[in-house]
Amino acid sequence: MHWTVAAPFLERDDNHWLTPYVPGERHQFQLIPSQQPSANWHNRHSSVSGWKEWVMYWQQGKAAIEATQGGVITVFPQLAATVGLQQQKMGRRIPVVAWLFNVGTCNPGIRRLAAQLSLHRIDRFIVHTRRERVLYSQWLNLPDNRFEFVPYQAPEIPIQYEENETQPFIVSLGSAHRDFPTLFKAVEALNLPTIVASGKRALEGLPIPAQVQTPFGISRSDCLRLAQEARINVIPLMPNPTATAAGQVTLVEAMRMGRAIIATRCHGADDYIQHGETGLLVDPQSVDDLKQAIEQLWNDPQLRQRLGNAAKQYAAQHFSDEAAGIALGRILDSVADQISVRGVGKTKWSTT
Structure with missing residues (x-):
């Protein structure tokens, strides 16, 4: 199955994220680079994405939808939300897997309503703690089987320094x-x-x-x-x-x-x-x-x-890229199997 991958940190074609670690040949991937690099989180003046960032997410999500011959994999909630909204706008049923789905805080009121509207068509939300499955299921009013815990992963980090024993800290x-x-x-x-x-x-x-x-x-x-x-x-x-x-x-x-x-x-x-x-x-x-x-x-x-x-x-x-790639492959297999059984045009999203 063909998948496009949209993530804010994809800035060039040679950044393959987890795709090389997905086993087998069932899935093919096309990376959709961001038009500009994402900001350093620690240097931000606000914890909330600004309108310029949302424009960037919208454009990248749109490009991912237009390029896919199957489904879309998003990284971070903002891209999942923009892809979800564009599915509704375009009237297309596209399988979507939302990786690294962490909203930080489950806010009530208008933000919750906006999240429910934009995210109810996402097939799988990949979260990195077990408690998030329950929190997001309740917050978005979606069944908990759409939320899957996969540990956060990081590539191997070279050890270049020894513990400072002279001036320990x-x-x-x-x-x-x-x-x-x-x-x-x-x-x-x-x-x-x-x-x-x-x-x-x-x-x-x-x-x-x-x-x-x-x-x-x-x-x-x-x-x-x-x-x-x-x-x-x-x-x-x-x-x-x-x-x-x-x-x-x-x-x-x-x-x-x-x-x-x-x-x-x-x-x-x-x-x-x-x-x-x-x-x-x-x-x-x-x-x-x-x-x-x-x-x-x-x-x-x-x-x-x-x-x-x-x-x-x-x-x-x-917590390695290799372990995450195996988990991603298993999740993509599950989504693809559901689509092939139900048929893309007939698939419906459960909200109970």
């Missing part, structure tokens, strides 16, 4: 739903040097302890270097009942690099970390729990090595 990377107040209290009480590489919006208004450095505007390569040089990687997450998921990118990349990790037990972190086996999980907003975990890892190099090695092995098996 803790690192915390990322912005979304981060609980930096709890982290700051813990490292201040322990008096341990810490580097927080995040966005200005995530740190705005917070008092920064003397033990903490907050470099802004650093590159991705700088972030990877910090993660590799740090003694401990900490992903502190703030519980929020309206939020969907957070921290998966940072978690998976740290695991792929074999780092010793502490993460808050919320937003799906336990879908990735097995407590005591591939990392440590701590209770939300518990300074004492976080302090204890940091102190334990900081003073036990054998534990750090064991957790890091296990995390790297587990991530290679479950």
Whole structure:
């Protein structure tokens, strides 16, 4: 079956995303590049997509629909929404698989209605935490069998730096739903040097302890270097009942690099970390729990090595491009089988 692939980060024909890792020859792929590169999330002034970005998504989605001889694979919710709307406008029934579907927050009111209108014709939503299946099913009023959990994946990351044993430090990377107040209290009480590489919006208004450095505007390569040089990687997450998921990118990349990790037990972190086996999980907003975990890892190099090695092995098996490609192939087979049984023109979307 022929599929076009639309993602904001596809800027050239040689960026093949996951398509080389889909097994077999049943599916063929055509990538639809974006007309311009997507903005760096940490440097954005707003968490909401602006109208210029929506125009870009609309154009890329339109190109994907026009080019396909079968179905469309979208990456990120905005492209799924634009493709869903254009299906209705054009009166065409096109199979759509929405990969990396994470809306951040399930807002009520007009945003929920707009999401329901634009997304009710999507065949599969691929989410990266198990709890999102329930959240999105309820929010969009769609059956939960349209939502499938596939772990977030990352390619192998070369290890270029060793742990800094001369000037050891803790690192915390990322912005979304981060609980930096709890982290700051813990490292201040322990008096341990810490580097927080995040966005200005995530740190705005917070008092920064003397033990903490907050470099802004650093590159991705700088972030990877910090993660590799740090003694401990900490992903502190703030519980929020309206939020969907957070921290998966940072978690998976740290695991792929074999780092010793502490993460808050919320937003799906336990879908990735097995407590005591591939990392440590701590209770939300518990300074004492976080302090204890940091102190334990900081003073036990054998534990750090064991957790890091296990995390790297587990991530290679479950969070790699190869593993995601196999999952994508299975999902495309399922959608194609449904289409062939029902017939493209006769397929209907269930809303119950």
